[in-house]
Amino acid sequence: MDLLLIEDDGMLGQAVEIGLSERQFSVQWVRTGAAAISESQRAPYDAVVLDLGLPDLDGSRVLSALRKKGQLMPVLVLTARDDSSETVKLLDLGADDYMVKPFDMNELAARLRALVRRQRGQASAELVVGPIRLDEVNFQVLVDEQRINLSRREFELLRALMTSPGRVHSRDKLEQVVFRNEQQVESNALEVHVHNLRKKLGNKEWIQTIRGVGYRLACK
Amino acid sequence: MQIISRIRTKLNSIRRRILVAVSAVYLLSSAVSATWIYAEISHEVDELFDAEMVQQAKTLLALLPQNNEYVDRDITISRINAHSYEDKLSYRIETTSGESLLQTEGSLDPSVITFNEGFAVKMINNELWHSFGLYSAAGDYRILLLQQDEFRSEIRNDLTVDTVIPIITLLPLMLWLGWWTINRNFASFRRLAGALRRKRSDDYRPFSESNDTEEVALVKTALNHYLHRIEQTFLREKQFSADAAHELRTPLASLKAQLQNQIVKATTDKQKSELQSLLDSTERLVSLVESLLLLSKTELPPEQWRQVNAAAVIRQVISDYYPKAEAQQLSLEVNLPDTVDWRSEESYLAVLFSNLVDNAIKYARPKSTIDIAFDGSAFVIRNSVEATHHIDVQRLTERFYRGGQLREQGAGIGLSIVNNLARQLGLILTFEHQDGDFIVKVDRHHKEGE
Secondary structure (H helix, E strand, C coil): CEEEEECCCHHHHHHHHHHHHHCCCEEEEECCHHHHHHHHHHCCCCEEEEECCCCCCCHHHHHHHHHHCCCCCCEEEEECCCCHHHHHHHHHHCCCEEEECCCCHHHHHHHHHHHHHHHCCCCCCEEEECCEEEECCCCEEEECCEEECCCHHHHHHHHHHHHCCCCEEEHHHHHHHHHCCCCCCCCCHHHHHHHHHHHHHCCCCCEEEECCCEEEECCC | CHHHHHHHHHCCCHHHHHHHHHHHHHHHHHHHHHHHHHHHHHHHHHHHHHHHHHHHHHHHHHHCCCCCCCCCCCEEECCCCCCHHHHHEEEEEEECCCCEEEEECCCCCHHHCCCCCEEEEEEECCEEEEEEEEECCCCCEEEEEEEEHHHHHHHHHHHHHHHHHHHHHHHHHHHHHHHHHHHHHHHHHHHHHHHHHHCCCCCCCCCCCCCCCHHHHHHHHHHHHHHHHHHHHHHHHHHHHHHHHHHHHHHHHHHHHHHHHHHHHCCCHHHHHHHHHHHHHHHHHHHHHHHHHHHHHCCCCCCCCEEEEHHHHHHHHHHHHHHHHHHCCCEEEEECCCCCEEEECHHHHHHHHHHHHHHHHHHCCCCCEEEEEECCCCEEEEEECCCCCCCCHHHCCCCCCCCCCCCCCCCCCHHHHHHHHHHHHCEEEEEEEECCEEEEEEEECCCCCC
């Protein structure tokens, strides 16, 4: 995979170049915004890693310049700032992902691979946890290869639980996903949906209740 | 003494002071002018009646026959009760030797009064009388006229009272008008104070300076100048935080990436484990730097206040920390209502709860239960601690204080961050250590609707 690395810090640039090269990326490293823009037009790249603090151009200006020139490759932004307004602005400008320094090399490589995969249309539209398979495109759920019928809300609920299995999901977050912004949701409405979903899945142990907190998907 | 101190307290207001001063000046000038008027009137009335007495004496003497031709002696002119003031005037006419020719009848017998030529004031039977004595031109008769002072004083008093009454009547109106004017003018100060009180801690916009009186404008200009200075300091602090974050994180990122690259390249287990321990140290450094950056960030007030469901925030925090608690075989007993609406800032509140829940998990006795509940007013987090743990509740929020629990990793900054956040969000933190339990309460300073 061809990768354009835009990083002005010599030490960090070198470390990322070596680290990503060892993880099967072919890295082209530039140190300025201007060089990045001309380099991106010279050769096609599968992805860009962009540091925000550049000496000549602000990282966000480089990003919008790339997008204006019709460059659609995924861009992962490296930032040392952790305020959310900054990251929202970057995502709005067309960044695909961001990582706050100091980051983990393995995670950086994994995220880049995912971005490229998604760009090439290979993103998996299927979530699989144990015997449950959820097809996000066709709104189908299979348990042990047997199709089960879920209502829209049960589907949203299961999908939310399946996106990070083993994690505890708070009731409030699940209510947001299932009921969106509906007003006047009965206080036990979520419990009712969980109860129905458990029945349809056929195994009551799979969705665990964490009392006072929320739920967790726990099937292996 | 109590009255004096009460008056002092009452006078601790510019408005009252002005009102008292203006009223005092008004009353004093009224008193001076009333005295002046009284003196003037007394003088004029005396002149008028003295002249009249002279006139009367002359007329009466002129009517007498000349050269002792007057034969009748000792005539008394009886009262006709034509007017109640009849009694207040009397006279007697006599020969120079003191032989009475004529005298009036009344409450005062003029014959008992000794003759004085000219004007005199006499005290007779406890009453004040003005007298005027005159010899006839030929020197054969003399006349003594007497007039009671009450006659004059009534006019004097009536005229003075008539002048003073309007002044006294106008006093309440004047006081009210004065109070109204003062209040009206001071209202702009009250409005300014109100605006200042309502101003959010992150609002540095200057007060508009239109239509102000000179005095209010003076205060506003000073306040605006002050707000500007605070804003500058705030922005500098913020810039410093951002710069420090960038300057610290970039080399750390580079160090971490290099170490990770080296671990991948390492060929022997010994090399790998040495590099891994370097990486672990770097991670500790990273988390210390992150804590310090967070601490410096929480020195500044939050930027967006909103209505936040604090129960949902802490539930989310608990769900994030659930695996960590489970890994340490701790059970969580959570008792929270669906909603607890607080006016707050969600990310600050989340960091505050995260640090408290993280601490509870970190320092809880193995295999114990952590209680997290809402008691109707405050969030209460309770964990049991080892009996041997010494916790100095007073020193908990000090930076780098670790309470001697050195077996756990951590720099002792978490509770300082929590303390800063609580201050910024207007929350009260209470720490208790009793019967082997460590209890943290998070309550609000100002409760809405109270």
